[in-house]
Amino acid sequence: MVKRTGTGIYYSNKEETLAKYAKALAHPVRIRILQFLESQACCFTGELTVEIPLAQSTISQHLKELKDAGLIQGDLMPPRVKYCINKKAWTEAKQVFVSFFDYSS
Amino acid sequence: MVKRTGTGIYYSNKEETLAKYAKALAHPVRIRILQFLESQACCFTGELTVEIPLAQSTISQHLKELKDAGLIQGDLMPPRVKYCINKKAWTEAKQVFVSFFDYSS
DNA sequence: TTTATTCATCGCAAACCTACGATTGAGGAC
DNA sequence: GTCCTCAATCGTAGGTTTGCGATGAATAAA
Known part of the structure; x- marks a missing residue:
């Protein structure tokens, strides 16, 4: 099964999925958020705005992504x-x- | 050990490293290139320009990243x-x- | 009903990314 | 030396991301 972008290239679901998750992890603030969630099971937005020195709107945006x-x-x-x-x-x-x-090596 | 960006936030080496690799994987063309390299051990730029329907300069740029x-x-x-x-x-x-x-679960 | 709290969303500016064609540079072949 | 090939780099256009403050929606509390 395939999907496409704006370039005429078709990608497999696996490629799209990997790119999607990689993109989510491509910003250190989002990594920080996920680590915090790993350590807490759950949290409220407010806890993150205390933990991370960024505007509330910015954190909300990262959460959305x-x-x-x-x-x-x-x-x-x-x-x-x-x-x-x-x-x-x-x-x-x-x-x-x-x-x-996980390829050869 | 810590590092910083332009926001006043400090990140650990682990966070920076993860973000760096995730960013590299955040575009399906780069995933495609890496998969090709996985399957071939090595390749020339020219093979990629045949394999992937993008301009040579674009592929060169992705290789640079x-x-x-x-x-x-x-x-x-x-x-x-x-x-x-x-x-x-x-x-x-x-x-x-x-x-x-790899956290709890 | 009014007020306070919490968070999402809007609107904007700056920075960054992705694509292209054109140009440049490094080597080999002649 | 002059050509040729391959790939990197330049310059540019358009899109996306990241940050902010301001506004808005939803609910609880008074």
């Missing part, structure tokens, strides 16, 4: 939002990376 | 350049991703 990539999920707990790692996507991401790096 | 990230190396074989995967960096990248994804 992680959510769009599927790596995290947000549960409404008004007036707050509780974010957790999406374990299914997490496992998939890990597998995709490992199988990519 | 992979080289800057350390994932590949280019050996001069005039008038061509032979690219191979840098196994040391490849192994490091794999470890960095695996250890990132």
Whole structure:
């Protein structure tokens, strides 16, 4: 099965998936957020704005990208939002990376 | 040991390294190039321009990014350049991703 | 109803990325 | 020396990302 971009090149699902997860991890702030979530199971946006010295809007944006990539999920707990790692996507991401790096050696 | 960006945030070497490798993998063309190198051990730029329907300059640019990230190396074989995967960096990248994804579960 | 809290979203500026064609440079072949 | 080939680099256009402050929506508390 294939998909395309704006260049006339077709990519496999595996290639698209790997690129999607890699893009999500391509910014150190998002890595920091994910590490925090790894250590806490879940957290609120507010905890991150304390932990990370960036504007609240900026952190919210990074959370959105992680959510769009599927790596995290947000549960409404008004007036707050509780974010957790999406374990299914997490496992998939890990597998995709490992199988990519596992060639001959 | 720490490093910084333009925001006043300091990141660990691990965070920087992971972000660096993730960024290199964040474009499907670069994934395609690395897969090709995995299957061939080595290749010339010219083979990639046949394999991938993009301008030679564009492919050269992607190769430069992979080289800057350390994932590949280019050996001069005039008038061509032979690219191979840098196994040391490849192994490091794999470890960095695996250890990132290996938390509790 | 009014107020306070929390977080998402909007709008903007600066920086960065991706693609291209054109040019340049390094070597070999002649 | 002059050509030829291969690939890197330059310059540029358009798109995307990253940051910010300001605004908005939703709910709880008063």
